[in-house]
Amino acid sequence: MKTEILFMQQEDVIAAGILNMGKVLEMVEKAFYLEGHGEIINPPKTVFGIPIGSNPQSHFFSMPVYIGGDVNRPGIKWAAESMANAKTGDLPMGIDLVILSDPVTVQPVAIMDGMVITAMRTAAAAGVAAKYLAPKGAKVAGCVGAGVIGRTMIMALKQVIPSLEQVKLCDLNLQKAEKLAAEFEGEIQVIPTNNVEETVIDADIITTMTTSRKPFVKAEWVKSGAMVIQMSSWEVEAGVVKKANKVVVDSWDQMKENDLSVIKQMVQKGDLDEKNIWALNEVVCGKKPGREKDDEITLFSSRGMGCLDIIIGDYLYKEALKKGLGQKLVLWDEAK
Numbered sequence: 001m002k003t004e005i006l007f008m009q010q011e012d013v014i015a016a017g018i019l020n021m022g023k024v025l026e027m028v029e030k031a032f033y034l035e036g037h038g039e040i041i042n043p044p045k046t047v048f049g050i051p052i053g054s055n056p057q058s059h060f061f062s063m064p065v066y067i068g069g070d071v072n073r074p075g076i077k078w079a080a081e082s083m084a085n086a087k088t089g090d091l092p093m094g095i096d097l098v099i100l101s102d103p104v105t106v107q108p109v110a111i112m113d114g115m116v117i118t119a120m121r122t123a124a125a126a127g128v129a130a131k132y133l134a135p136k137g138a139k140v141a142g143c144v145g146a147g148v149i150g151r152t153m154i155m156a157l158k159q160v161i162p163s164l165e166q167v168k169l170c171d172l173n174l175q176k177a178e179k180l181a182a183e184f185e186g187e188i189q190v191i192p193t194n195n196v197e198e199t200v201i202d203a204d205i206i207t208t209m210t211t212s213r214k215p216f217v218k219a220e221w222v223k224s225g226a227m228v229i230q231m232s233s234w235e236v237e238a239g240v241v242k243k244a245n246k247v248v249v250d251s252w253d254q255m256k257e258n259d260l261s262v263i264k265q266m267v268q269k270g271d272l273d274e275k276n277i278w279a280l281n282e283v284v285c286g287k288k289p290g291r292e293k294d295d296e297i298t299l300f301s302s303r304g305m306g307c308l309d310i311i312i313g314d315y316l317y318k319e320a321l322k323k324g325l326g327q328k329l330v331l332w333d334e335a336k
């Protein structure tokens with residue numbers, strides 16, 4: 001029997017609806033809900049690095065997943081990050097693929113570009129965390145990093161926090177911050193800067209999504225009642241985590257395998273008890289509370305879960321079939 005795979009290039013993924021942040025937020029929240037109800041198999045990602053000279057490095061991530069419930073979809077995200085690309089700017093830093101399979105026959109059914117999915121789902125995970133943990137009536141967001149995730153983070157915050165009036169957007173490269181700020185003209189006020197302290201101090205919601213290799217957010221800049229969202233694992237200093245009343249992660253099992261994670265380092269040193277690190281799925285399912293007080297500081301840190309890519313990939317694949325998008329590739333006419 002002929003086995004066909006639907007190949008979806010980036011344009012098809014976009015035409016299938018990936019840029020609809022409202023829909024992506026809905027699916028990401030559903031993934032955390034299903035995870036909290038034991039419907040998802042999502043082992044920690046396997047990672048290896050390839051040194052190119054002594055530095056920088058390329059990293060490859062293998063992220064196999066099964067999503068149960070009414071989704072019933074196995075799949076894998078094959079992700080990669082190149083520090084060389086980050087330096088030259090010729091290619092995106094992160095380049096990803098999403099592969100979906102049939103749960104019964106195990107045939108691969110779709111291969112698609114995963115780059116836009118990654119950008120959207122990463123910010124949407126932060127958005128779901130903000131829905132439960134951000135201060136009520138938050139007006140100012142201080143966002144550090146005006147790259148790919150910086151763009152989708154503003155999209156997610158705008159959607160989840162209707163009271164948001166202003167985004168301070170910081171990048172070491174001021175021109176990048178200015179360019180991204182201009183994209184949001186007429187939608188929300190975005191003020192570009194290259195000063196981290198000015199961005200973070202007094203912000204109701206602080207988000208970091210940079211390629212920095214060392215912490216740059218200081219505890220004394222985080223005001224009472226703020227929410228801190230960290231997309232790399234080492235952008236806030238340990239004092240910020242210490243100051244937080246609630247520490248929530250996407251997956252502790254996965255984060256504790258990352259030696260560079262500030263949260264893991266604090267647990268190792270005995271500065272933070274593992275019991276006080278909650279999973280976002282527990283908050284989404286109501287097993288742990290979201291924000292309870294106006295003056296508490298909440299922190300969300302993520303490393304990225306494959307189940308978010310697969311639930312979205314499954315939705316996009318079904319939309320592509322309905323809309324006639326993508327290109328059919330034949331794996332074999334008759335299996336030998």
Ligand SMILES: NC(=O)c1ccc[n+]([C@@H]2O[C@H](COP(=O)([O-])OP(=O)(O)OC[C@H]3O[C@@H](n4cnc5c(N)ncnc54)[C@H](O)[C@@H]3O)[C@@H](O)[C@H]2O)c1
Nearest residue numbers: 122145147148149171172209210211212231232302303304
């Ligand atoms: N948690 C997740 O699920 C997840 C998923 C994807 C990417 N990420 C991480 O998010 C980060 C950003 O990814 P991206 O694709 O947006 O990268 P990007 O290269 O598009 O953008 C990163 C930006 O950070 C800026 N920057 C670096 N150091 C800075 C500093 N100290 N202060 C201010 N700006 C600084 C750079 O100039 C650049 O504009 C990466 O570390 C990546 O690993 C996390």
